[in-house]
Amino acid sequence: MATVRLAPVLRASAGGSKQVSAEGSTLAEVLNDLYRRFPALKEQIQPEDQLSRYINIYVNDQDVRFLQGGLETSVGPNDTVILLPAMAGGLL
Amino acid sequence: MGEASREIMRQARKQVPEWTPAQVRESLSQQQDAAPDDREIVLVDVREKIEWNEGHIPGAIHVPRGYLELQIEEAVPDKSKTVVLYCAGGVRSLMAGATLKQMGYDNAISMSGGFGQWKASGFPFVQPRTMTEAQAKRYSRHLLVPEVGEQGQFKLLDSKVLLLGAGGLGSPAAYYLAAAGVGTIGIIDDDVVEESNLQRQIIHNTKRVGQYKAESARETIEALNPDVKVITYIERLDETNVARIIADYDVIIDGTDNFPTRYLLNDAAIIANKPVVHGSVFRFEGQLTVFKPHEGPCYRCLYPEPPPPALAPSCAEAGVLGVLPGIIGLLQATETIKLLLGIGDPLIGRLMTYDALAGEFSELRLFRDPNCPACGEHAHPEDLPTYADVCAVPAR
Numbered sequence: 001m002a003t004v005r006l007a008p009v010l011r012a013s014a015g016g017s018k019q020v021s022a023e024g025s026t027l028a029e030v031l032n033d034l035y036r037r038f039p040a041l042k043e044q045i046q047p048e049d050q051l052s053r054y055i056n057i058y059v060n061d062q063d064v065r066f067l068q069g070g071l072e073t074s075v076g077p078n079d080t081v082i083l084l085p086a087m088a089g090g091l092l
Numbered sequence: 093m094g095e096a097s098r099e100i101m102r103q104a105r106k107q108v109p110e111w112t113p114a115q116v117r118e119s120l121s122q123q124q125d126a127a128p129d130d131r132e133i134v135l136v137d138v139r140e141k142i143e144w145n146e147g148h149i150p151g152a153i154h155v156p157r158g159y160l161e162l163q164i165e166e167a168v169p170d171k172s173k174t175v176v177l178y179c180a181g182g183v184r185s186l187m188a189g190a191t192l193k194q195m196g197y198d199n200a201i202s203m204s205g206g207f208g209q210w211k212a213s214g215f216p217f218v219q220p221r222t223m224t225e226a227q228a229k230r231y232s233r234h235l236l237v238p239e240v241g242e243q244g245q246f247k248l249l250d251s252k253v254l255l256l257g258a259g260g261l262g263s264p265a266a267y268y269l270a271a272a273g274v275g276t277i278g279i280i281d282d283d284v285v286e287e288s289n290l291q292r293q294i295i296h297n298t299k300r301v302g303q304y305k306a307e308s309a310r311e312t313i314e315a316l317n318p319d320v321k322v323i324t325y326i327e328r329l330d331e332t333n334v335a336r337i338i339a340d341y342d343v344i345i346d347g348t349d350n351f352p353t354r355y356l357l358n359d360a361a362i363i364a365n366k367p368v369v370h371g372s373v374f375r376f377e378g379q380l381t382v383f384k385p386h387e388g389p390c391y392r393c394l395y396p397e398p399p400p401p402a403l404a405p406s407c408a409e410a411g412v413l414g415v416l417p418g419i420i421g422l423l424q425a426t427e428t429i430k431l432l433l434g435i436g437d438p439l440i441g442r443l444m445t446y447d448a449l450a451g452e453f454s455e456l457r458l459f460r461d462p463n464c465p466a467c468g469e470h471a472h473p474e475d476l477p478t479y480a481d482v483c484a485v486p487a488r
Binding site for chain 2: 007008009052053054055056058061062063065066082084085086
């Protein structure tokens with residue numbers, strides 16, 4: 001079970017949790033497991049087939065877009081996946 | 093001069109050869125194309141600091157006669173070099189030469205006539221930059237830190253930092269940049285101070301409610317540090333003014349609250365080659381990073397598109413712990429100072445995150461996107477969309 005950390009704006013879709021566990025050995029599987037349990041999350045970050053371009057995903061603090069696998073990146077039981085939408089409108 | 097001192101001078105003249113200023117100048121010019129370490133001749137000024145400050149020979153190093161024995165071996169480790177010493181008139185330098193000979197420097201020379209003769213011959217000299225006494229007191233704790241010192245403090249005094257927004261992030265940043273002696277601080281903000289700001293925008297206060305934030309910030313900064321010149325821009329950044337405004341600054345601190353401005357700033361900063369210190373906050377969490385054009389990723393590398401409004405609430409809608417922008421703003425000021433001084437490792441390609449409730453700092457690695465439309469291979473930052481029509485924050 002990998003650990004998935006959610007940026008603040010996503011937590012409401014996951015019952016308010018900052019961190020959840022998810023099953024899967026690749027990133028795609030982990031996300032599917034999340035979406036199955038939290039459909040609102042899918043609506044927020046991957047309503048289409050492709051991952052939305054305003055979401056960044058990090059596996060063990062590395063951006064998956066630049067890791068070889070993209071969505072096929074392997075995710076092990078001790079790995080942490082972070083979902084981070086574009087930095088929220090900042091602050092005045 | 094008494095008899096004993098005359099004897100000292102006689103002895104010194106026997107041991108230490110003298111060169112005229114013309115001879116010194118000729119020898120120095122012969123070696124000026126060589127690398128510093130390959131130069132055979134080292135020029136040492138043995139006068140007091142106050143004399144050195146009034147003018148000295150270009151290329152000379154300063155080892156006052158009072159510290160000669162203690163400092164010369166570190167200043168000139170290679171005792172085989174030709175060490176040309178000079179003072180004001182040629183007397184102290186002879187005595188210094190005798191001391192150097194005693195210490196094992198075989199090629200110590202004294203310049204006859206000293207700096208006085210050098211100037212009278214019309215040869216060039218330089219005056220170092222000095223700080224006022226008030227500045228030396230104010231910045232004394234900076235002067236004591238090796239990574240800053242006098243040179244670093246001058247760099248800060250010569251620097252220009254632009255703050256986008258004098259609000260939650262801009263307030264603390266402005267305070268500490270002013271305290272540090274950043275010579276010019278630009279503030280662009282067309283908003284006025286409201287009570288609800290005072291929970292976090294500490295550069296303002298109750299008396300300033302209703303005033304333009306940029307003006308209020310200026311008042312606070314001027315009271316803290318009169319060395320700082322504050323330039324205010326009571327306007328919003330847009331396509332018509334961004335290039336003109338950012339051109340004058342060395343570093344830009346992004347404390348804005350909306351996506352269009354972030355994209356606009358990003359593109360303009362890439363075109364003008366200006367680093368942007370980016371910060372953002374939400375409730376109890378904050379993030380910051382440094383976007384340095386062509387060295388690390390830019391904002392569009394990370395986020396080619398903004399999120400839909402539902403995913404990007406502003407602080408007015410979502411609320412924020414007042415002290416949190418304080419922390420992130422201070423970190424932005426810290427990164428700015430590191431960039432200005434060229435010290436440490438700025439957060440280029442690194443996103444620092446802070447979770448106040450957990451008490452945790454963490455870091456994510458960011459990468460440049462080779463296909464980024466703003467800074468990638470076929471970049472065209474001049475005509476990219478800023479998504480002004482799709483954002484959560486209503487126009488004020």
